[in-house]
Amino acid sequence: MAEIVIEDLKKEFGDFVAVTNSNLTIRNGDFFVLLGPSGCGKTTTLRMIAGLEYPTYGKIFLDAEDVTFLRASQRDIAFVFQMFALYPHMNVEKNIAFPLKTQGVKKSEIRKSVREVAKMLHLDTVLKSKISALSGGDKQRVALGRAIIRRPKAFLMDEPLGSLDAEFRELMSYELKKMHNDINATTVYVTHDQNEAMAMGDRIGIMDKGVMLQADDPLTIYNKPRAKFVGSFIGSPAMNFIDVNAFMQKGSTSVKINGSRLTIPECYEDTHIDFNYLGIRPENIRVVDEGNIKGAVYGVEYLGANKIITVDTEFGRIKARTPSVINAKIGDNVGLEFDSNSIIIFNGDDETAIKSQFMN
Amino acid sequence: MSEVKVENISKTFEDTKAVSNLSFTIKDGEFVVLLGPTGAGKTTTLRLIAGLEKADEGKIFIGNKDATLFQPAQRDVAFVFQQYSLYPNYTVYNNLAFPLRSPLRSLNKDQIDKAVRAIAKTLHIEDKLKNKATHLSGGEMQRVAIGRALVRKPNIFLMDEPLSSLDAKLREELRLELKNIQVQLGATLLFVTHDHVEATTMADRIGVLKEGELIQIDPPEKIYNDPNSVYVATRLGSPKINVIPSRLIEIELPAKVEYVAFRPEKVSMNSKGTLSARIENRQNLGVEEIVTMGFMGEMVRAVVKPDSVPRSSKDVKFSVRKEDMLFFDNKSQRVYL
Numbered sequence A: 001m002a003e004i005v006i007e008d009l010k011k012e013f014g015d016f017v018a019v020t021n022s023n024l025t026i027r028n029g030d031f032f033v034l035l036g037p038s039g040c041g042k043t044t045t046l047r048m049i050a051g052l053e054y055p056t057y058g059k060i061f062l063d064a065e066d067v068t069f070l071r072a073s074q075r076d077i078a079f080v081f082q083m084f085a086l087y088p089h090m091n092v093e094k095n096i097a098f099p100l101k102t103q104g105v106k107k108s109e110i111r112k113s114v115r116e117v118a119k120m121l122h123l124d125t126v127l128k129s130k131i132s133a134l135s136g137g138d139k140q141r142v143a144l145g146r147a148i149i150r151r152p153k154a155f156l157m158d159e160p161l162g163s164l165d166a167e168f169r170e171l172m173s174y175e176l177k178k179m180h181n182d183i184n185a186t187t188v189y190v191t192h193d194q195n196e197a198m199a200m201g202d203r204i205g206i207m208d209k210g211v212m213l214q215a216d217d218p219l220t221i222y223n224k225p226r227a228k229f230v231g232s233f234i235g236s237p238a239m240n241f242i243d244v245n246a247f248m249q250k251g252s253t254s255v256k257i258n259g260s261r262l263t264i265p266e267c268y269e270d271t272h273i274d275f276n277y278l279g280i281r282p283e284n285i286r287v288v289d290e291g292n293i294k295g296a297v298y299g300v301e302y303l304g305a306n307k308i309i310t311v312d313t314e315f316g317r318i319k320a321r322t323p324s325v326i327n328a329k330i331g332d333n334v335g336l337e338f339d340s341n342s343i344i345i346f347n348g349d350d351e352t353a354i355k356s357q358f359m360n
Numbered sequence B: 001m002s003e004v005k006v007e008n009i010s011k012t013f014e015d016t017k018a019v020s021n022l023s024f025t026i027k028d029g030e031f032v033v034l035l036g037p038t039g040a041g042k043t044t045t046l047r048l049i050a051g052l053e054k055a056d057e058g059k060i061f062i063g064n065k066d067a068t069l070f071q072p073a074q075r076d077v078a079f080v081f082q083q084y085s086l087y088p089n090y091t092v093y094n095n096l097a098f099p100l101r102s103p104l105r106s107l108n109k110d111q112i113d114k115a116v117r118a119i120a121k122t123l124h125i126e127d128k129l130k131n132k133a134t135h136l137s138g139g140e141m142q143r144v145a146i147g148r149a150l151v152r153k154p155n156i157f158l159m160d161e162p163l164s165s166l167d168a169k170l171r172e173e174l175r176l177e178l179k180n181i182q183v184q185l186g187a188t189l190l191f192v193t194h195d196h197v198e199a200t201t202m203a204d205r206i207g208v209l210k211e212g213e214l215i216q217i218d219p220p221e222k223i224y225n226d227p228n229s230v231y232v233a234t235r236l237g238s239p240k241i242n243v244i245p246s247r248l249i250e251i252e253l254p255a256k257v258e259y260v261a262f263r264p265e266k267v268s269m270n271s272k273g274t275l276s277a278r279i280e281n282r283q284n285l286g287v288e289e290i291v292t293m294g295f296m297g298e299m300v301r302a303v304v305k306p307d308s309v310p311r312s313s314k315d316v317k318f319s320v321r322k323e324d325m326l327f328f329d330n331k332s333q334r335v336y337l
Helices: A042-050 A092-102 A107-120 A136-148 A166-182 A194-200 A218-223 A228-233 B042-050 B092-101 B109-122 B138-150 B168-185 B196-202 B220-225
Strands: A004-013 A016-026 A031-035 A057-062 A077-080 A154-158 A187-191 A203-208 A211-216 A240-244 A254-257 A260-263 A276-280 A285-288 A293-302 A306-313 A316-323 A333-338 A344-347 B004-013 B016-026 B031-035 B057-062 B077-080 B156-160 B189-193 B205-210 B213-218 B242-245 B259-262 B275-284 B289-295 B298-304 B315-319 B326-328
Touching: A004 A042, A016 A042, A016 A203, A031 A042, A031 A194, A042 A077, A042 A154, A042 A187, A077 A136, A092 A107, A092 A136, A107 A136, A136 A166, A166 A194, A166 B275, A187 A194, A194 A218, A194 B275, A203 A218, A203 A228, A211 A218, A211 A228, A228 A240, A228 A276, A228 A344, A240 A254, A240 A316, A285 A316, A293 A316, A293 B168, A293 B196, A293 B220, A306 A333, B004 B042, B016 B042, B016 B057, B016 B213, B031 B042, B031 B196, B042 B057, B042 B077, B042 B156, B042 B189, B077 B138, B092 B109, B092 B138, B109 B138, B138 B156, B138 B168, B168 B196, B189 B196, B196 B220, B205 B220, B213 B220, B242 B298, B289 B315
Parallel strands: A016 A211, A031 A187, A031 A203, A077 A154, A154 A187, B031 B189, B031 B205, B077 B156, B156 B189
Antiparallel strands: A004 A016, A004 A057, A203 A211, A240 A276, A254 A260, A276 A344, A285 A333, A293 A306, A293 A333, A306 A316, B004 B016, B004 B057, B205 B213, B242 B259, B259 B326, B275 B289, B275 B315, B289 B298
């Protein structure tokens, strides 16, 4: 399996810049998820790795080999699309065997490989079935089988579970990850679904407007977003952001907002300008009777194990995730307490996080 | 706003019993959500109350009046559909004003203008009033559709999955707003959905429907913590409640107990646990981690703090306190100990 390296990658379609300045190393054996909203450039990035698009600028390496302008067929990778293109007139066995057959592999070897793959994907009992007789999930497995059987260096997948219903998606995402681990593959997986990304990725790369904002393991992405967009895209509800009309200097340990002073982790650098954002996750806010920050409850959303309490404060609308035993109703006056250790300050201009005791 | 009461109503379409013997009351100012999968009878119930369908049996009372035989217009209810049904060639303003221009209401221009502007403000569409309805995003269109219902001050609002065609973030935003507006207006609202999160986050009471029958109607906390059947227990919560044969748990139980159920957040995983399982999958969602375990041929899920279970763990122990368990008989009905 393979390491994939992307260097200063850029792709323009006429005037439109789809991907810009992307740098990334996808390690051997990683399940790497490219995550972002539609139009962020994740599919374009994937297609350039596949060789279905050529970059305007930059390089792509597959196991240290420069493959930037190699044709798709010359790269040893398998692409799995959202809609699986199977041959409807062939049975399951023939569909899976097809890539080997076109490579002229010996019949006995093909049979052996098909058996192995079918067993791994629980398709051994339906090998002789027609494609049209299969359930959606089995069709998906056949398509995967056809991708696996070539033993490519890497798998590239573009929202392969996008067309499935929620329950089945969960099952397939589990199987997909298991298959990845079983064959020790390198996989690049594109999705716009943050839960899927968090649940499946060894590492996640988040893109917005063609820019790769952060590539890290899921917990780091969640707890320490390096860009405001990352904090708002990941998490449900999203991270809270509060406007800070102040310049912050290296060494600052608190910030003044509308007359209230909040403790923050010590800043290790200055902010760029005097307008910035303070970011905090809903679960790091407590709802109390008397607190530093006062407000009126706008909404209470019961989720079983916990509640989301939305409070209108002088800093704007803030969401807290609380244990479900906390009682509050719309219109109540409450106080909020921030867990100051996990606060992040984002620059007001480029919306990147500044280095601090927490963001080090 | 008014109280609406449904008494023993049934409705059959050809061979299919859509709704059978349904009885419940939506109190004045109450937000009731009917929750169930496709075909549970949710939409039929709404349509029966609206007068778009005629019940085979039973009675419907709106504001203490027997409305069973009333025409839809006489019932004065406002219906919001899943697909925004706006007049495409009208502006947002005219879409909102339309219900108020009915000759039955005899409102003058100023009164209509005041009402339209007030509702547009509540729904944050003041700056869209001059837009054509077709020149709006999906979220804005649904806001206008909801606004057109709100502006009328009817006896009850009937809403048929109005948020389900919106994307996740917008749905989250609108359900929060809708609940807030309902409380501010003191509106009586019946909302149907198949989405359990919409149900628990907005409802004063949730009615759980199954194949045309009302299985339980209670506040969200009670439905979640004290369900009367496995069916109701498995409607709420994500990940789903664990339901396993009771013989697998080594505690003394009455003979009729067949199943034991417990919520994933009630599973504690530590070396002192009495039950042995093997980790099959881990899903780290940032705020929490879902650990899926194989336990004596069953699947058990635990929700834990991210990375609180060491990465290398495979064979693990877990436990659930007896007071966090729910018990059910062989018909999946609740057994109270």
